Amino acid sequence: MVDARQQEMRSGPPQSKTAYVVDRLREEIAAGIIVPGGALRQTQIAMRYGVSPTPVREALRILEAAGTISYAPNRGATVREMDPVDGDDLYSLRAEIEGFACRLGVERQDGTLATRLEELADRLEAEDPATGPAQRYQLNRDLHFLIFDAGSQVVSQQVASLWEAFTPAVTVWGVPQIAERLNADHRQIIKAVRKGDAELAGARMREHVLNARMLRRKYIG
Amino acid sequence: MVDARQQEMRSGPPQSKTAYVVDRLREEIAAGIIVPGGALRQTQIAMRYGVSPTPVREALRILEAAGTISYAPNRGATVREMDPVDGDDLYSLRAEIEGFACRLGVERQDGTLATRLEELADRLEAEDPATGPAQRYQLNRDLHFLIFDAGSQVVSQQVASLWEAFTPAVTVWGVPQIAERLNADHRQIIKAVRKGDAELAGARMREHVLNARMLRRKYIG
DNA sequence: CAACGCTATATTGTGTGCAATGTGCGGCGG
DNA sequence: CCGCCGCACATTGCACACAATATAGCGTTG
Structure with missing residues (x-):
């Protein structure tokens, strides 16, 4: 057993290894440690995280269903790259979905x-830019x-599934100009x-989401 | 090996057993053979379909990610029931999503x-009501x-994932009044x-989707 | 008699071994 | 020298065995 895993699993109720692998893979994809287009070898991942291939395979199936990775039969999985x-x-x-979900929530x-x-927005704006985009992305997501959870659970879940297909979007929170504008939108x-x-x-x-689209095009390309 | 499976897998390229189980479970859930709230025992399903529990577990993970079933750790899966x-x-x-996806497609x-x-609509309206709702549901889906595929693949995929969470909706095509109205909308x-x-x-x-919502409430809900 | 705890059983969760499939390299023939 | 075939390796796919966990039923105790 690798230390890193026990570290990670110490907090909160004991989760299944499948869930653990899903979380870790999401993290590493979001953080850019695993690059889009990169192959995901199941035995390699299994060793890396100190688990057997079985939960890894299940995790890959989940991520594939979510659209985070794409899967070729007998040829393995790759991180989905988006043109x-x-x-x-x-x-x-x-923009359409979240506009609706927001209406429902309010x-x-x-x-x-x-x-x-407001409390969350305060914390988000107070975030030290040096800590990297991941923190701000998470707060933004929260x-x-x-809002969405205040409306309908099922709708919120569907929005969540859309965000899954979209993990690389973390990067927008790394650009100060974008972050500033999105924070203003939030207010x-x-x-x-x-x-x-x-x-x-x-x-x-x-409009907020359409702004994010525009800003990403402008600053990231 | 059970005959039924070979029958099913004979047509088309050989698919993985996981994919096979996913398809079969979807069918049986859509057809109402497996009722909402019903427990899905993995060993039982495995025997039923003539495969080992491993691909069954993977199939359940996929269906869970799609929202078709819900999953309780260490307690198994149940067909999701929707209030x-x-x-x-x-x-x-x-309604919101498909309105957007349709705009994009056109x-x-x-x-x-x-x-x-028009060709599809002809076939849909020609369907013999006696064949049950599944055929009409499928044609409607097609x-x-x-339309959606003519717009954007990624958007279409997201719509598809929404339909997955929604399989029990097949039943609306069993009510002639509903079918008639929805066909008129299509035209x-x-x-x-x-x-x-x-x-x-x-x-x-x-409007078409909102009509479906209303009709379901009126004739079924 | 009710409530608690314990044990037996059913079911899920994970690891491991082997079969099936795809890929790349080296040798053979043109 | 170029292209094709076939073999060896890497990787995925599936089955099975065992461990971990939850549930239900029973017996015990206050």
């Missing part, structure tokens, strides 16, 4: 939502799903949430 | 789309994805496709 057009399309789709919110969002959305104006919040969320 | 509110929410989400279509759609959408009016087609697709 720019597809990336734009996925952002457009996100319609059905209890009174505490806006306050909890912020979005705080506008939260204002609408506080007013309880679901239509407005939804529309702003939609 | 009416969640069903409505999912239809609403589908914008990017080549000249043959409308004709191919019709929808013919209206196809008219807009033929005109190349992406906005209109998208709006009609959106």
